[in-house]
Amino acid sequence: xxxxxLKIRAGLVMCGVLALLQAPAHGQLTIEITGAGANRIPVAIxxxxxxxxxxxxxxSVVRADLERSGLFKxxxxxxxxxxxxxxxxxxxxxxxxxxxxxxGSIGESSDGRKEARFRLYDVNRASxxxxxxxxxxxxxxxxxxxxxxxxxxxKLTGQPGIFSTRVAYVVRASASRYELHIADADGxxxxxxxxxxxxxxxxxxxxxxxxxxxxxxxxxxxxxxVHSLSSGKRVVVANFKGSNSAPAWSPDGRKLAVVLxxxxxxxxxxxxxxxxxxQRLTADSAINTEPNFSPDGQYVYFTxxxxxxxxxxxxxxxGGEVQRMSFEGSYNVTPRLSPDGKSMAxxxxxxxxxxxxxxxxxxxxxxxxxxSHKDESPSFxxxxxxxxxxxEQGGRGVLSAVSIDGRIKQRLTISAGDVREPAWGPxxx
Amino acid sequence: MKHLVIxxxxxxxxxxxxxxPDSSDTAGGAPVxxxxxxxxxxxxxxxxxxxxxxxxxxxxxxxxLSKRSVYFDFDSYEVKAEYKDLVxxxxxxxxxxxxxxxxxxxxxxxxxxxxxxxxxxxxxADAIRKMxxxxxxxxxxxxxxxxxxxKPKDEGHDESAWAQNRRGxxxxxxxx
Numbered sequence: 001x002x003x004x005x006l007k008i009r010a011g012l013v014m015c016g017v018l019a020l021l022q023a024p025a026h027g028q029l030t031i032e033i034t035g036a037g038a039n040r041i042p043v044a045i046x047x048x049x050x051x052x053x054x055x056x057x058x059x060s061v062v063r064a065d066l067e068r069s070g071l072f073k074x075x076x077x078x079x080x081x082x083x084x085x086x087x088x089x090x091x092x093x094x095x096x097x098x099x100x101x102x103x104g105s106i107g108e109s110s111d112g113r114k115e116a117r118f119r120l121y122d123v124n125r126a127s128x129x130x131x132x133x134x135x136x137x138x139x140x141x142x143x144x145x146x147x148x149x150x151x152x153x154x155k156l157t158g159q160p161g162i163f164s165t166r167v168a169y170v171v172r173a174s175a176s177r178y179e180l181h182i183a184d185a186d187g188x189x190x191x192x193x194x195x196x197x198x199x200x201x202x203x204x205x206x207x208x209x210x211x212x213x214x215x216x217x218x219x220x221x222x223x224x225x226v227h228s229l230s231s232g233k234r235v236v237v238a239n240f241k242g243s244n245s246a247p248a249w250s251p252d253g254r255k256l257a258v259v260l261x262x263x264x265x266x267x268x269x270x271x272x273x274x275x276x277x278x279q280r281l282t283a284d285s286a287i288n289t290e291p292n293f294s295p296d297g298q299y300v301y302f303t304x305x306x307x308x309x310x311x312x313x314x315x316x317x318x319g320g321e322v323q324r325m326s327f328e329g330s331y332n333v334t335p336r337l338s339p340d341g342k343s344m345a346x347x348x349x350x351x352x353x354x355x356x357x358x359x360x361x362x363x364x365x366x367x368x369x370x371x372s373h374k375d376e377s378p379s380f381x382x383x384x385x386x387x388x389x390x391x392e393q394g395g396r397g398v399l400s401a402v403s404i405d406g407r408i409k410q411r412l413t414i415s416a417g418d419v420r421e422p423a424w425g426p427x428x429x
Numbered sequence: 430m431k432h433l434v435i436x437x438x439x440x441x442x443x444x445x446x447x448x449x450p451d452s453s454d455t456a457g458g459a460p461v462x463x464x465x466x467x468x469x470x471x472x473x474x475x476x477x478x479x480x481x482x483x484x485x486x487x488x489x490x491x492x493x494l495s496k497r498s499v500y501f502d503f504d505s506y507e508v509k510a511e512y513k514d515l516v517x518x519x520x521x522x523x524x525x526x527x528x529x530x531x532x533x534x535x536x537x538x539x540x541x542x543x544x545x546x547x548x549x550x551x552x553x554a555d556a557i558r559k560m561x562x563x564x565x566x567x568x569x570x571x572x573x574x575x576x577x578x579x580k581p582k583d584e585g586h587d588e589s590a591w592a593q594n595r596r597g598x599x600x601x602x603x604x605x
Contacts, residue, residue: 175584199579201543215547220532220605221574222547243551243575246544259548261573264555266548287548303545310545333542347542354541376542395586421543 030187032411041156044075044098048118049083050105054141058106058116061145065163065186066152070408077101084119090126098123102152109135116144120152129155142188162381166425167388168193168203168212169399172418180214182229185381185424187412193229202377203423204247204256206273212423213237213247213256224258226273237275248291248300250317257281257291257300268302270317281319293317294337301325301335301344312346326359328366334377338384343404345378345387356389356402369406379424386410390420486522487601493518499557501595503538506552508560516557519599520564523571530602531566533557533573536580538591543577550575557597 045063048055066072075098082088082103093101104118119131132151134144143164150161163185171179180194180203194200198217205212210229215222222245224238238244242261249256255270260278268281268291282288286306293300299314306313312326312335326332331349338344341361348357348366353373359366374392381388386401386408393411397418401410412419487494499512508516523529535554537546554573561571583590 199576201547201577201579217576217579220534221572222576241572243547245547259544261551261555261575266551287545287552289548290542290544303542310541331541333545349541 030413030415032413038407040071040073041099042073042075042097043100043102043152043156044077044093044096046077046082046101046103047079048104048106048116049081049086050107051114054106054114054138055081057141058104058145058148061142061186062102062149062152065146065149065161068186068410069153070403070410071153071157084117084131088121088123090121090123093121093123100129100152100156102148104131104148106141111135113137114141114144116141116148118148118151120155142184146184146186159385160383160427162383162386162424162427164428165382166209166428167399168205168423168425169390169419170200170203170421171414172199172397172420174417180212180227182212182425193227193232201421202246203421204249205423205425206249207251207253207426209426209428211273213249215245215247224256226256235274237271237273238269238278246289246291248293250293251295251297257293259289259291268300281315281317282322290334292335292337295339295341301337303333303335312344325361325364326366327364332357336378336380336387338380338404339382340384345380347375347378356387358387358404367406369402369404370400370409372400375400377421377423379422381424382427386424388422388424390422483601483603494522497599499553499597499599500592501553501597503591503595505595506549506556508556516560517564520561520566523561523567524565527567527570529570531561531571532600532602532605533561533571534580534598534600534605535573535575535577536582536594536596536598537578538594539578539581539586540591541578543579547575547577547579550577553595553597557599 045059048059063074067074075096083105084103086103088101101121101123102118104116106114106116109115113135115133115135117133120129122129130151134147136144146163149163153161165185166182167185168182171181173179176197178196178200179192180200181190182193183190196216196218201215203212203214211226213224213226216225222243223236224244224247226235226237237256238258238260240260240262244258244260246259247256255272257268257270259266260269265285266287266289268288269278270281271278281300284306286304288302288304290303291300298317300317301312301314303310304313309330310333311324312332313322313324315322329348332346334347336345344359344361346357347354350368354375355372356369356375356378357366358369372391375389377390378387386403388399388401390397391400397420399412399419399422486492489495493515496515499508523531533554535550537550554575558571558573562568581594583593
């Protein structure tokens with residue numbers, strides 16, 4: 001099928017302007033979209049009414065979120081503000097080509113905070129699809145915009161939106177400065193969780209989104225930490241003789257799978273989140289690494305060279321029979337299960353290039369999603385629709401979000417240096 | 430290889446800066462800087478101090494012991510014959526000087542997954558460790574770890590850079 005490739009820069013400009021209002025623009029992530037879904041839903045987001053400045057922030061966040069998803073075609077709403085109370089002129093919106101319309105306003109809530117209200121309409125059926133109100137403090141207006149975009153996305157696509165989620169990634173500012181960053185899914189509101197002179201790799205979100213596990217080389221060797229984001233408190237989960245790496249959370253958040261070389265070779269162990277109760281899971285002389293729990297908690301998927309080349313295998317959490325999952329090609333690594341457990345993202349070497357691939361676990365069919373050369377570290381968005389990867393462009397590390405059908409690609413770059421090791425966080429509850 | 434002979438002052442800096450990147454680090458207890466503090470004077474003690482005391486045999490460029498790197502072929506973890514004398518010399522030094530400890534850091538080139546490369550680098554470090562142990566070093570003197578592709582000696586992206594980065598380094602206490 002012919003796939004139409006678009007370059008949308010409007011969203012980028014909007015982000016840039018807001019970045020100036022919101023926070024220092026230093027090192028901010030910028031997002032560029034290439035490609036779009038085949039059947040984009042035409043939607044109009046009218047200028048919200050109420051307090052003009054606040055309304056502008058919220059309206060532009062909603063528009064930028066929906067546009068960036070690649071699933072919507074933004075219809076020009078004109079310049080007349082429209083609140084959730086204004087009766088929509090359905091025929092007029094129909095003639096503009098909109099299938100859906102959202103309007104709203106920002107006002108003061110009874111406790112002095114901001115209240116963002118909106119309503120979503122089905123233009124063709126001339127009916128209300130939904131609406132909500134979100135109360136927030138003024139600095140958090142963008143968050144209200146993301147919440148509204150999440151509702152619109154879910155009403156129109158049937159899938160939960162991921163605009164209120166966060167991403168973690170590592171910035172290599174120089175050979176002796178590494179930073180672990182947390183940002184909103186649109187690259188804004190960036191915060192630094194850790195600064196180190198030595199590399200940081202393999203960040204992994206706890207299922208509740210409050211902690212990150214990662215590997216830090218600050219002690220001149222790889223050690224696994226769990227870092228509570230709000231307090232900055234860090235716990236050493238694994239610092240045994242030899243290397244400690246590749247942390248992955250169990251779905252209940254109580255355990256981590258880690259890779260330890262303490263008993264020789266690289267073997268997978270499970271450990272409680274406080275570092276206690278270390279138990280060995282794999283037992284052979286081959287490399288076993290990159291563990292990832294299935295969402296039902298029944299299996300651990302991992303990379304092993306036990307068959308002579310790196311391939312993906314799985315084993316029950318209690319041990320037992322090991323099953324090989326990947327067969328095509330001589331290098332398949334970094335398995336990451338989709339949130340519904342039905343597919344697996346991984347990196348496959350094809351013609352000397354490392355490319356993001358997805359396997360449907362029922363049929364074992366593999367689809368290569370990119371034509372890039374140095375993809376690594378895939379992680380699914382919590383709604384399972386996108387996969388975030390690190391890749392390279394012009395010799396620099398960038399992040400890319402790719403839809404699971406490979407059609408939509410968003411590129412996230414940072415002015416301050418190399419970006420790598422992305423991890424998409426869970427739903428923000 | 431010369432770069433591994435870290436001058437004492439630089440080693441101090443490295444050790445001092447690398448140990449606690451974050452003051453809220455509760456993992457390793459209180460930051461080193463605050464431990465000896467009273468009356469406005471803070472004593473900073475780091476592991477780097479010892480490097481001043483390294484015997485000349487380990488640092489003299491004319492001594493084989495000043496060489497610390499073992500290079501590996503692509504996709505290989507075998508210590509090549511040309512490095513046998515070097516590893517043997519270090520094993521003898523460790524045997525004769527039981528108070529010395531060594532950290533062996535394995536490295537890989539940049540191609541492929543970071544975590545898989547970490548495991549490959551571990552295999553290289555383990556190969557050196559096993560050879561040292563066979564030749565008389567005690568297990569409690571030597572630790573093998575991996576830096577994977579994270580600390581390239583040559584930041585280039587071609588075969589000559591990759592060859593420099595497929596490497597194991599032998600560092601003595603005070604040098605890491």
